Amino acid sequence: MSDHAVTEKADDIVVCDACPVLCRIRLGKTGACDRYGNVDGKLARLDPMLVAEQVAARSGAMVPFLEGDWSGELLRDAGAFVTGIGAGTTYPDYKPAPFIVASQHRDIDMVTVVTEGIFSYCGLKLKIDTDRFVGPEQAAVRCKGEQVGHVTTAEYGSQMLALGGVRHLTGGSKKEGVVTCDTLLTLCNKGAVELAVDGGATMTVQAGEAPVINGAREERMRVGCGSATIGIFARQWHGHVDEVIVVDDHITGVLSEHQAGRFLGLSPAGIRVRGKKSTPGRYFQVANPGLGWGGTDVQDPLTIIEKIDPKSARPGLRLLMVSTTGEDSGYFVLDDALKPVPAAMPAAVAKVVERIGENCEPALTSVLFMAGAGGSLRAGVTENPIRLTRSIKQSLVRVTSGGAPVYVWPGGGITYMVDVLLMPDNAFGYVPTPAIVGPIEFTMRLTDYQALGGHMDHVRELADVIQEPRVKRTGWRDKNPWPLEP
Numbered sequence: 001m002s003d004h005a006v007t008e009k010a011d012d013i014v015v016c017d018a019c020p021v022l023c024r025i026r027l028g029k030t031g032a033c034d035r036y037g038n039v040d041g042k043l044a045r046l047d048p049m050l051v052a053e054q055v056a057a058r059s060g061a062m063v064p065f066l067e068g069d070w071s072g073e074l075l076r077d078a079g080a081f082v083t084g085i086g087a088g089t090t091y092p093d094y095k096p097a098p099f100i101v102a103s104q105h106r107d108i109d110m111v112t113v114v115t116e117g118i119f120s121y122c123g124l125k126l127k128i129d130t131d132r133f134v135g136p137e138q139a140a141v142r143c144k145g146e147q148v149g150h151v152t153t154a155e156y157g158s159q160m161l162a163l164g165g166v167r168h169l170t171g172g173s174k175k176e177g178v179v180t181c182d183t184l185l186t187l188c189n190k191g192a193v194e195l196a197v198d199g200g201a202t203m204t205v206q207a208g209e210a211p212v213i214n215g216a217r218e219e220r221m222r223v224g225c226g227s228a229t230i231g232i233f234a235r236q237w238h239g240h241v242d243e244v245i246v247v248d249d250h251i252t253g254v255l256s257e258h259q260a261g262r263f264l265g266l267s268p269a270g271i272r273v274r275g276k277k278s279t280p281g282r283y284f285q286v287a288n289p290g291l292g293w294g295g296t297d298v299q300d301p302l303t304i305i306e307k308i309d310p311k312s313a314r315p316g317l318r319l320l321m322v323s324t325t326g327e328d329s330g331y332f333v334l335d336d337a338l339k340p341v342p343a344a345m346p347a348a349v350a351k352v353v354e355r356i357g358e359n360c361e362p363a364l365t366s367v368l369f370m371a372g373a374g375g376s377l378r379a380g381v382t383e384n385p386i387r388l389t390r391s392i393k394q395s396l397v398r399v400t401s402g403g404a405p406v407y408v409w410p411g412g413g414i415t416y417m418v419d420v421l422l423m424p425d426n427a428f429g430y431v432p433t434p435a436i437v438g439p440i441e442f443t444m445r446l447t448d449y450q451a452l453g454g455h456m457d458h459v460r461e462l463a464d465v466i467q468e469p470r471v472k473r474t475g476w477r478d479k480n481p482w483p484l485e486p
């Protein structure tokens with residue numbers, strides 16, 4: 001049962017005070033978020049509370065889902081970590097966190113403060129490994145017609161979306177808030193959502209899976225920009241072709257003009273591509289963004305050739321045009337009129353095109369949850385919240401989310417990011433305020449906890465906490481650092 005106060009009891013109704021919605025829950029029913037229910041007239045957190053166990057810390061071996069009786073002694077020896085998943089909430093934290101767990105690590109007394117944070121200030125950063133045009137920067141990203149975020153600055157080989165945030169959760173219509181919350185929750189829990197970008201693509205995205213853009217599943221993340229591709233493969237092309245143009249939405253590379261070509265003793269071949277010349281052999285804006293070659297709207301690569309200069313070009317010149325993933329390629333030979341004529345690609349050239357593909361990584365969608373834990377949540381940890389913030393900045397406190405490592409942003413507050421794939425499945429919930437509920441744990445030495453004004457009278461032994469009937473055991477994800485390790 002939850003130790004939340006039952007603030008009202010009449011006709012077997014209990015009032016949940018785990019969030020500001022204050023659901024009045026009838027016997028046998030659940031509250032609006034389905035996380036709490038009225039069990040035998042008492043308020044209960046219904047989901048299991050996840051304890052991740054590192055068995056035989058000495059060998060580092062993992063044993064997922066231990067079966068049978070489970071003694072506290074075994075756990076202490078093995079290394080158990082009480083995650084915030086299913087721990088319960090105390091928002092707005094006028095009470096200590098649901099679990100403040102004492103344990104030992106390398107003979108040092110440690111404490112982990114465990115809670116489920118209710119985050120109105122939260123969102124997702126999606127990194128979608130594709131060059132395909134998903135929509136203009138700043139364009140609205142919609143789910144079920146509601147704006148849930150926007151397209152933000154593209155990164156190297158990836159399109160980026162910023163979803164959620166307090167404005168979409170609370171600043172628009174009720175429907176916008178609900179759909180935003182639902183979208184975040186699905187993605188956080190590793191589910192798939194369909195998104196549509198104003199003036200751009202529709203796509204299906206899911207953490208750890210290839211994005212599907214306008215119905216086409218993306219296979220490859222590009223090897224690099226056009227210029228980088230020239231740099232990487234110039235030597236391998238040398239002697240087999242006279243010119244290579246790597247078509248890219250951002251930086252199209254032209255071998256014979258490029259520094260890499262110069263290094264190999266090539267002189268400009270006289271094939272001038274459209275767009276703005278940046279530095280030798282590097283061109284911007286050769287076409288519009290799109291779903292064609294190299295993230296451009298190009299379907300016929302010859303359309304990006306502006307002119308062929310007879311002073312430098314010659315009949316018989318061998319030209320390769322290729323995209324940054326190697327998925328699109330064409331081989332041409334200039335005829336007597338200096339017109340590129342398609343020809344069979346020699347095996348040695350095809351081999352390098354293949355190698356571009358071999359050097360591409362699988363295209364994936366990465367989902368990072370970002371939230372601010374610098375508000376009232378801190379009061380569940382200490383009666384003097386600024387000390388928690390300072391202790392995190394001083395690296396005295398390790399912050400984890402469902403046991404997964406987080407990155408805490410510099411500057412004020414406790415703004416953190418976590419890769420949802422490093423977390424156990426279904427680690428997130430929601431409340432209809434609307435806000436996302438996410439697990440968070442603060443681990444530190446017991447002496448440091450005391451020094452920062454921790455709720456010492458609420459500290460419970462690990463061996464005691466793990467006897468809670470709701471506890472569910474799982475194996476520790478061995479790639480995550482052990483949170484109690486200094």
Ligand code: SF4
Binds near residue numbers: 030035037
């Ligand atoms: S929404 Fe959930 S946490 Fe909030 S009061 Fe209702 S049952 Fe409790």
